[in-house]
Amino acid sequence: MADSSSLPPATGAAASPVTPINLVLLSLFVVLVYLRLKPAKPQTLPRAPPATVFRTFTPPELFPYNGQNGMPVYLAVRGRVFDVTAGRNFYGPGGPYANFAGHDASRGLASGSFDEDMLTEDLDGPLDTLTNLDNEQLEALQGWEERFSEKYLVVGKLVPVGSDEAKAAAALQ
Amino acid sequence: MAGIIGQLDAAIGNLLSGWNAYSTLLVAGILGFVGWVVYDTQDADTHPLLLARQAQASYVRQPRESAIFRSPETPHGYPLKTGLAVKPPGAPMYTAGRDGDLRDIWRRVTGEIPLEKNNAGSTGPGKILTVFGKEDVTEHSISDLSKEIGVIGKHLKDHGAKRVAVYLPNSIEFLVALFAGAFYGFSPVLIPYNQPHAVVIDLLLQTGADALIAEAGSVPLAEVSKGVPGLRQVIWTVEKTSRHMDWNEVPEGFGGKIDVSVWHELVQDNKTGAAELPQSPAQPPNIVFIWQEAVGKPAEIVKFTQQNITAATGALISALPGAQRINPSDTFLPADSFTHSYTLCLTLTALFSHATVIVNSVAGPGIDLTLASRKIAPTIAVVSAETALKLHQSTTVSLTGSLKKLAHYLETRMLTSGRLPTDSLLTRLNAPTRAAIGTTPGKLRLLFVSERAGQNTPPLTSEDLSDLRVYSSARVIYALSAARVAGAVAQTNIYDYRRGSSTPPSQKHSHFGAPLSCVEVRLRDTAAHKTTDEHSAGEIVVTGASVAGGETALGINGTFREDHTLAYV
Numbered sequence A: 001m002a003d004s005s006s007l008p009p010a011t012g013a014a015a016s017p018v019t020p021i022n023l024v025l026l027s028l029f030v031v032l033v034y035l036r037l038k039p040a041k042p043q044t045l046p047r048a049p050p051a052t053v054f055r056t057f058t059p060p061e062l063f064p065y066n067g068q069n070g071m072p073v074y075l076a077v078r079g080r081v082f083d084v085t086a087g088r089n090f091y092g093p094g095g096p097y098a099n100f101a102g103h104d105a106s107r108g109l110a111s112g113s114f115d116e117d118m119l120t121e122d123l124d125g126p127l128d129t130l131t132n133l134d135n136e137q138l139e140a141l142q143g144w145e146e147r148f149s150e151k152y153l154v155v156g157k158l159v160p161v162g163s164d165e166a167k168a169a170a171a172l173q
Numbered sequence B: 001m002a003g004i005i006g007q008l009d010a011a012i013g014n015l016l017s018g019w020n021a022y023s024t025l026l027v028a029g030i031l032g033f034v035g036w037v038v039y040d041t042q043d044a045d046t047h048p049l050l051l052a053r054q055a056q057a058s059y060v061r062q063p064r065e066s067a068i069f070r071s072p073e074t075p076h077g078y079p080l081k082t083g084l085a086v087k088p089p090g091a092p093m094y095t096a097g098r099d100g101d102l103r104d105i106w107r108r109v110t111g112e113i114p115l116e117k118n119n120a121g122s123t124g125p126g127k128i129l130t131v132f133g134k135e136d137v138t139e140h141s142i143s144d145l146s147k148e149i150g151v152i153g154k155h156l157k158d159h160g161a162k163r164v165a166v167y168l169p170n171s172i173e174f175l176v177a178l179f180a181g182a183f184y185g186f187s188p189v190l191i192p193y194n195q196p197h198a199v200v201i202d203l204l205l206q207t208g209a210d211a212l213i214a215e216a217g218s219v220p221l222a223e224v225s226k227g228v229p230g231l232r233q234v235i236w237t238v239e240k241t242s243r244h245m246d247w248n249e250v251p252e253g254f255g256g257k258i259d260v261s262v263w264h265e266l267v268q269d270n271k272t273g274a275a276e277l278p279q280s281p282a283q284p285p286n287i288v289f290i291w292q293e294a295v296g297k298p299a300e301i302v303k304f305t306q307q308n309i310t311a312a313t314g315a316l317i318s319a320l321p322g323a324q325r326i327n328p329s330d331t332f333l334p335a336d337s338f339t340h341s342y343t344l345c346l347t348l349t350a351l352f353s354h355a356t357v358i359v360n361s362v363a364g365p366g367i368d369l370t371l372a373s374r375k376i377a378p379t380i381a382v383v384s385a386e387t388a389l390k391l392h393q394s395t396t397v398s399l400t401g402s403l404k405k406l407a408h409y410l411e412t413r414m415l416t417s418g419r420l421p422t423d424s425l426l427t428r429l430n431a432p433t434r435a436a437i438g439t440t441p442g443k444l445r446l447l448f449v450s451e452r453a454g455q456n457t458p459p460l461t462s463e464d465l466s467d468l469r470v471y472s473s474a475r476v477i478y479a480l481s482a483a484r485v486a487g488a489v490a491q492t493n494i495y496d497y498r499r500g501s502s503t504p505p506s507q508k509h510s511h512f513g514a515p516l517s518c519v520e521v522r523l524r525d526t527a528a529h530k531t532t533d534e535h536s537a538g539e540i541v542v543t544g545a546s547v548a549g550g551e552t553a554l555g556i557n558g559t560f561r562e563d564h565t566l567a568y569v
Helices: A022-039 A084-089 A106-111 A134-153 A164-172 B001-017 B021-040 B047-051 B102-112 B142-158 B174-183 B197-207 B221-227 B263-269 B308-319 B343-350 B383-398 B402-416 B425-429 B460-473
Strands: A053-056 A074-077 A080-083 A152-156 B127-131 B136-140 B164-166 B187-190 B211-215 B233-237 B259-262 B288-294 B300-304 B331-334 B356-360 B380-384 B444-452 B475-482 B483-492 B520-523 B537-542 B551-560 B567-569
Touching: A022 B001, A022 B021, A022 B425, A022 B551, A053 A164, A074 A134, A074 A152, A106 A134, A164 B425, B102 B142, B102 B174, B102 B263, B102 B308, B102 B343, B127 B142, B127 B174, B142 B174, B142 B263, B164 B174, B164 B197, B174 B356, B197 B221, B197 B300, B211 B551, B233 B263, B259 B263, B308 B343, B331 B343, B331 B551, B343 B356, B343 B380, B343 B444, B343 B475, B343 B483, B380 B383, B383 B444, B383 B460, B402 B425, B402 B460, B402 B475, B460 B475, B475 B551, B483 B520, B483 B537, B483 B551, B520 B551
Parallel strands: A053 A152, B127 B356, B164 B187, B164 B211, B187 B288, B211 B233, B233 B259, B331 B356, B331 B380, B380 B444, B444 B475
Antiparallel strands: A074 A080, A080 A152, B127 B136, B288 B300, B475 B483, B520 B537, B537 B551, B551 B567
């Protein structure tokens, strides 16, 4: 260490408050006080996703909701449309139950079959009335419906094309 | 490399060579400041993210409506609160309990139904005191009150009264009449006090009252009996100083149509009667409330069932976190009239929790809280928005001098950071202006302020509420009450001290917090306000167990803000 810097300033003269170290310490003090007194921004949470609007679907309107092209995955059970996007691995494109997406899945769930012939072919025709199901199938359907109600959100209802409800819903738009 | 280090070394050496006494002082100052910050920093009363999202929105909304918003106590998919969860004595703690009605509240006061175990402190009867003006505070014996309930109830029931109009200021007779109606099967009609006579007669006609309990001399018997042909019974309550007069007289020309009796004489004559109140399983009848902007203005008549009242009472009990709930060590002062359902439900909450309830006839929308609490030291008080505003204005006027303003500013800063200011060295040296509430300053811990929807009550901004917290050194809760909803629609969180940064300048009212756990609130689209994906606005529609008729539209437009609190729009 250079010996000139180890000599303290003359003790007789008043020690000047304005030295580099004092300026550094003073600015440190000012910064600390500013940080303490700065009004804190209130904490906020990011905005939640907006609520889905309950919608009255007709089969042609429900058809696009099969997970392709970035659409959510919906399926209908006994007139109620469920949002099964959370179960995309099962109901989305490429999944084992992908046939149900965008369709009325009631008969398929009742019979425990994922074949194409469980779905109504004519989307503009009346809905599947499920009248020729036996008790065992109806029970199975009931069980499936309860599981869906517990797990997934009901986002709409399914009505046939040309019914009063479909016309009323179209008028609302 | 060595050259740079050497140069750095020399530079640092040069810097430090200027060390002198001032440097030591500055370092001591910095260390002291950091030490004080470490000592002074405490957690906020509640986590700020809990205030960042208060109500819970449903995931699906109907077209033309907003999502349904509920209290976090009753999330979607679970039933709303429907009552008091009254458990019979000796039942295990995990039983659900039944909804209960006013009779169970009185049974809790008498000690028949004990307090829950975790609220230990008092198994005996509750306490009810009455303040008479500037005189002393008298305590009522609960067994005597039970006897009064029995006497009055039996008298009215024997004379076949079905709808009993109660036209009294806040008084013990008011509460006795209310409970007598629950035990003896008549419906009390609660008429706000201090009306012009014509309005009283009109209300008696509209509600179909066949009996009247009123203060002696407050209504002229002649006009009332002429104007209300269905009236059969009148019971006068007489204050102590006028008891020497004979109030039994009926003016001439009335025949035997109206039977006039006097409260204290009835009680005295039947003093030795049975002290047991009837245990009939029948559901007690409705209670009729009158919703009025001010005395003399047009009134809306609302019938609340017992379930409406008990659902509101239960929700108000659980709206406070466990540590802040009303408990037996509290003194409760209702400084707003009992004819407002919010005040009445909070009073029932206090009775149900075995707090000491102080009944003061100085109670109403515009009273001065300092005057009302002159002889007592309440820990919890319910006031109207007018009273709160008056308190705020009178204390702000006396806030002069820069030292006081500095103290006020420091306490406001502490509130904004989420903590309630406590007494510290700084406040003892330089105390901010406090409002004079009660005989012992600083005992008030909770102040409920109610806003009446659609009644032109004066607005309170969140800055006003924050100032009130400093003035009263208590937590302030702001609640939105409406005509057809018992209790309140929504109530601010007790730990929510935030000052409105998101309030648009056009909106003067503070937000009202999350809905109570007995109701769910949604907003219906109107021509002017619609709900979109970005924000919800519309007419406020309330559904739940405490709503008369199950569902009602308030007729007021509201919105749910970013933090999911209800506010006017």
